[in-house]
Amino acid sequence: MQQLDNQEILMKLKASKQFWDIKKKIKQGFNEQLKIGVNDIQKFAQSCEIEDQLIKLISHILKKSKKRETLKEDQIEFLNTSKIKWTELLFKNLDIVHQKTKNQEEDDTNTDSKLYIYDEKNLLAFLQTFKQQQSNSLYQNVQFQSNKLLNINIPLKSSQSILDKYQYLLLQEELQDDKINKIRKQIENEHLDIELEKIAQNFVPNGERCLLYLKYFEFDHQETVIQQNFAKLQKECSNQLFYDELLEIDGHEISEDTFYFVFQEQILTCLKCFIRDKTIKENIRIQLQSGLKKENTEFQLPVAGFFPFKNISKYVAPICYLSTKIHIIYALFKEFFCRYFCFLHSISSENNSILALCMQIEEIVSTRSPKLFHHLKVIGSDTLKLIMHQLVYCFIGDMDPPHILTIYDQIIGHDSLEILIILCVGFLNKYKPKLLLAKNYENVQQIFSELREDKFQELVQFAYKQ
């Protein structure tokens, strides 16, 4: 018998109806806690000589079926109390915003477009308070001599390991048509997480991204379900919420971006559904706010479990370049937010959290470009203040949509947000000569107000430039 390679075996396996039946059986069996007919599987596997592949497949299905618990408590107690404080603060902000909108209704001439509960600057300012608190309460004997904005004792990966991990991107080249076709076929036939991640790490051809994402999130055979769920949520949108108003205001900003203004309506619809989606709480990997309701407040947290923040629309916008179907856009956005972007807004010691990402950036910049780091500190524009917007919003609005989607590929490829660290470092290195000439914060702002074009590959190159 002719020896087949793994890929061919897998493709052969998937071509048979039995494969899908067994997959269904295994999935159902696990979910309903019934015993799986091992004999059936074994018999089948033996007859096809694909036992190894089947083991791989079963472990994949089990991994997928395992319900992921939302992270509610952090291992560092200090961060748990901070999250409660952050939530309280946001409730206060909500009251102020509500008051402002009331005033606006009464006085049409007073139109304040800055109506949001919090933005990335508020978040950074809050993170900054940790330094003093932690030093006062927990580490009284430790002398904090660092110039870093954030210096909290949380477990961090070594910066070098992160840099090493993404170094392969430097060698990425545009692929020829035949290679693209091969990858295309691979995406069409592949179902295993590990394999899809490998593709995402290297190169996803335009036009195939949507399918890859759908397969990775296991939506590829569930379009009808997705559509029905979305239709239900859309119906619920007929009940107006105060948050809808904030989302509409948020959408105005995206409508000024040439690339996204066409999608303003779709983005708004997605977000209105998102804050009403009860399944978010179950699916989100980390709790954004503690959920405590402050007494005497008029509003509660939305059903989704967190407050909509400024520029939330940005996260939906690039996904509109993947599909013309709004329910697909919504499903992809929901998965991206619940798996990854939620970490950019949570007070946590997790590796993906905003706190860890910020500290990693500071660490790399201060060791690899100490002159720049010091200069920025002196002129009152700390590294993090400069980069926070790009970091929190994944460079959306700073790069063209295809480049943003390449970032999304990398996020999926490594199941991590660490690529943002590389890009932020690259971004600072790119503008380093100009930044070193800046004499004050206004100069810095001027540099970034100029017309500029940042590209994914370019920033990666700059990140590794000494």
Add this chain to the structure above:
Amino acid sequence: MLIISIKFYQNCSSNLKFKTSFRNCILEAFKRRLWKETDGDDWDIMWAEKEWIHEVMDHTHLQSNQKINHFRNHYELTRKDLMIKNLKRFKKNLEREGKQDDANNYNFFPLTFHLPSEYPIFFEEFKRQCSNGETKTAWIMKPIGKSQGKGIFIFNKIQQISQWKNTLRYNQDNPQAEAYIVQKYIADPLLIGGKKFDMRIYLLCTSYQPLTLYLYRTGFARFTHHRYDNEDITNTYVHLTNVAIQKTSDNYDEKLGGKWNLQTLKLYLMTKYGQEKVAETFYNIQMLMVRSLQAVQKIIINDKHCFELYGFDILLDAQLKPWLLEVNASPSMTSNTPVDFELKCGLLDDVFTIIDLEKVLTGNEEQIGGFDLICKGSPIKLPINSTFTTYLGAFNNRQQQLKKIAKSTAIRLAQTYQETQTKAIEIGSKGQKEKEEKDKQMRSSSKGPQAMQNGVNGSNKPNNQSKQNTIMKRNTTNLPALGTVQNRSNIKRQPLQNAGQQQQQLQQSQSNSSKKNNPNEESMLSANQKLQKLTQESKINQFQPYKQQSQYNDVMGMGSRNQQKNEE
């Protein structure tokens, strides 16, 4: 200041005169080139309204140098009914000639009937479609003589046009009856963000014999402001993309004008559908335009005085198949956003460069500004190894390209000037020698005519050399596939320059240059030396980049002041 100067040109840019009744981007584009406006008949170029062509052109004698922006019977292509008639006829001819494959390519226009003349055939077709169960097939009625979406309506029941049919004006025998066309409505258009859109693409025809076409890289997609709804056929905001209609919508966005430039659209399509499919679509669009003009090539009266800038309206369906909606002979040159303003001024500037009133081009240029030559006698095929199938929607590198073309043209003109000078000196000295020889011959027997022939042959050599220098190669290195920075939102509209001031500046610079440069000395300089000197001067004057650059371009008759300023 300027060494390469006006005397190298057959026509000096500032002596050219234009005439137009338009007061929008057209006037601005003329002014940016420093041409003078005239009310009289001494114009070099006239941007006329279509009506002027019909009423006056046949009774006017045009001078050999005069150019006008319409062909006499352009309506054969640009009137909705005639366009369809000609396309149908051409397709039939191809079928008759046995060119079935070519005929099959003419499938880019929807099923169309002329009303009232073809009402019975239309009614039969309508009934046939209903009996086939296609009850939801919608039809669109368009009045022939109107533009900007006026008078258009959509229907799917025959009763819906009974009111129109019963009006007094509808009568087959009534010459006053308002003519309409009725087209099968393309019900599955490609939707982006849930909205319908069509594309406006610009094509310049400089001659019908041979068919010479230039395609502009940048066009735009016009979006409706409301989500598309196949059921609601009465809402014009949903179905018609005309800016004139969308402007009246409640949520019309003045900043962006409901438009995407073609580069952004291409970027979206590429991200969504992949490079291969989009390249094929854009190539099909280019071929659609060439085929449309080929269909009327023998009908349009060719005239060396005429050129025409067409605005093609093209719709993509959900399968990315392009459909021709109509061809406009006078595409709107009124802008609704700063980006739009720059696009149209740049477009017109490039049209003027191609028309070549200054007579500086060789005619072999494959790209001029944002225009690419796509047909000269027959469609131009790009090299097999090219990454592009068409430059439509590619990065519009017009600024860089104009600079290159200006540079190479300057060198060529300076060389030609030098050669003519040398030739004149040679002829002068030869004339003297010949005179002396003649005198000698008079004295003895002669071989005069042979010597004369040698002299003429010899003088041809430098001309051939200069021709070699004029062949320009298309530079594809500056053409990134996804370049879109040029038109991102923060391009600011530059303040418009006062034409009077500009003229003063030019006059000043001209007088300066004539004061500084001794013409005899100058003619002795080689072209390269002149160019070097020019470059050096531009370095010295780097604190006046605007003045320097604009003069360079003004003399060349290329580029536009404000855009140069922007780039610098």
